[in-house]
Amino acid sequence: MKLIHLGSVISVGAEAVIYKGYFIDREAVIKKRVRKKYRNPLLDKRIRLLRTRREAIILVRARSIGVPVPILYYLDLSDYTIVMEHIDGELLREIVDEIHDEKLSKLSEQLGKFIGLLHGNKIVHGDLTTSNVMLKDDEGLYLIDFGLGNITYDIEEYATEIHLFKRALKASHPDKFNTIFKSFIRGYRSTYPKADSVLERASTIELRGRYIEKNRRRK
Amino acid sequence: MSLLYALGIESTAHTFACSIVSDDGKILVDERVRFTPEKGKGIHPREAANFFVENASKVVENAIKKSSISPDEISLVAFAQGPGLGPCLRVGATIARTLSLSLNVPIIGVHHGIAHIEIGKLLTGMHDPLTVIVSGGHTCIVAHNAGRYRIYGETLDITLGNLFDVFVRELDLSRKIPACKMGSIVEELAKNGGTMVEELPYIVKGNDVSYSGLLTRAIEIAREGKYSIEDICFSLQEIAFSMLCEVTERALTQLRKKEVLLTGGVCANKRLQEMMRDMVSIHNVKIAVVPSEYSADNAAMIAWTGILAYKAGVKMDIEDTFIKPRWRLDEVDTPWVSNISGSRSGNL
Structure with a gap:
């Protein structure tokens, strides 16, 4: 019997091709990390293998600590393929401009709580943007795409996550930035005791970047 | 209707330039001088500034002479206010x-x-590109959204130009091929390499890259002497460019842009161009590289951007002209760019 039925392509991302198909008789999302033509073959294999393996491990761990992520159904490292639950919801990115500030603030706080939980359990998402958060009507938020995720004790990585999320929000939702980020931090603090030291490190990461005015005042 | 002429001054780093551009997009003249540091050294800001002071009046004079317009036909002066080296900016x-x-x-x-983006759009005819700026000062991925250029990915520490410059300086590689321009040494050496050095780190975080760890490790490995310098240059390029291609592709698929524009000094690198072309080939996207004459620092881009801003009603008093050495690109309102894409497609 065929385990995986690929179905149709739903997106061609930078990282992988995503199919919506079936795992045995269940609706599933199939994520195949394809070869990148621009990348040296050796480097290409190394990256695809590492990321496929990490993503699978993180999906399992995140679920076990109560962070809603798709269920991992199947893993085929030889083909750099992950098969997981299909989440029937909307991307947060698509609805940010449509929902009321009050609801947006609530969702952002919830997202902060989940990220706090992840960091408390040594997991970083690695690509936290509103494109990687889904809202399922009656069940709330789901985190998806752990393709750049990592399991690490390094506070720098948690702080980078916060810094990059902040930057992504500023670029994508400049008008909603304050609403989202404030509530996000409130949630983050509530589930992660070491939140403050991470936030402090996040601001030093920001200062390390190019052309940051605050640099000068520090000297 | 008579044309409007702007005189532009560029002086952010090693190049002092003066250009005159008309508002129909014609570059009448672009005079430049370039400060060349002693072999094996970086740009010392004060030395570069002194060099600018010595050469500036000649450059401006030549520009006006060659433009064949008279000074009273100039209706606007534009200058690079930042970011860049303080002493150099101050001269301009x-x-x-x-x-x-x-x-x-x-x-x-x-x-x-x-200005790099605007001159790139003018010369390539692109309207709403995802722009990759790679130079000694910038390594970032930029697109327009909601009234400003927004940064969708960038380096978390040093730039791509920095990476190569410091690598070349630390190992004194200009000694190996003295005839080669500083900026092309890694590219030249890499042509004779081909073995991937596995120990080099590949660091992508979200849509950002980090090159400082790669630089440190590459220098260490070169000093260990296990690999040939050609192989290390080859691997350094492959890894650094792959990282950049990956984050560019991420931004591209997220924003669904239809054009990619490459600019900045490092985009003259042929291997980078080839990899970027390979990257976009599966996406049905146009790609253009700004001709090297105008992807490197120049004053035409400053004059042209000045015209765009002026025509959109941007006004400055002398008091507003303090230099901004650490000016971030996403702090600038750009009333001259229409919101073609609307705010939603700009969302990450």
Whole structure:
């Protein structure tokens, strides 16, 4: 019997091709990390293998600590393929401009709580943007795409996550930035005791970047 | 209708340039001098600034002469207000203020990075590109959204230009091929390499890259002597460019842009161009590389961006013309760019 039925392509991302198909008789999302033509073959294999393996491990761990992520159904490292639950919801990115500030603030706080939980359990998402958060009507938020995720004790990585999320929000939702980020931090603090030291490190990461005015005042 | 002419001054780093551009997009002249540091050294800001002071009046004079317009036909002075090296910026700003006051025309301070994008759009005919700026000062991925250019990915520490420059300097590689331009040494050496050095780190975080760890490790490995310098240069390029291609592709698929524009000094690298072309080939996207004459620092881009800003109603008084050495690209309102894409497609 065929385990995986690929179905149709739903997106061609930078990282992988995503199919919506079936795992045995269940609706599933199939994520195949394809070869990148621009990348040296050796480097290409190394990256695809590492990321496929990490993503699978993180999906399992995140679920076990109560962070809603798709269920991992199947893993085929030889083909750099992950098969997981299909989440029937909307991307947060698509609805940010449509929902009321009050609801947006609530969702952002919830997202902060989940990220706090992840960091408390040594997991970083690695690509936290509103494109990687889904809202399922009656069940709330789901985190998806752990393709750049990592399991690490390094506070720098948690702080980078916060810094990059902040930057992504500023670029994508400049008008909603304050609403989202404030509530996000409130949630983050509530589930992660070491939140403050991470936030402090996040601001030093920001200062390390190019052309940051605050640099000068520090000297 | 008669044309509007802008005089532009560029002086952010090693190049002092003066250009005159008309508002129909014609570059009448672009005069440049370039400060070349002693072999094996970086740009010392004060030395570069002194060099600018010595050469500035000659450059401006030549530009006006060659443009074949008379100074009183100039209706605007634009200058690079930042980001860049303080002492160098100050020379350009002072000259721009003097010209503006003596010709009695408005003055506009322009963001150097944005100027790279605008001249790129003018010369390639692109309208709403995802722009990759790679130079000694910038490594970032930029697109327009909601009234400003927004940064969708960038380096978390040093730039791509920095990475190569410091690598070459630390190992004194200019000694190996003395005839080669500083900026092309890694590219030249890499042509004779081909073995991937596995120990080099590949660091992508979200849509950002980090090159400082790669630089440190590459220098260490080169000093260990296990691999040939050609192989290390080859691997350094492959890894650094792969990282950049990956984050560019991420931004591209997220924003669903239809055009990719490559600019900045490092985009002259042929291997980078090839990899970027390979990257976009599966996406049905147009790609263009700004001709090297205008992807490197120049003043035409400053004059042109000045015209765009001026026509959109941007005004500055002399008091507003303080230099901004650490000016971020996403701090600048850009009323001259229409929101073609609407705010939603700009969302990450």
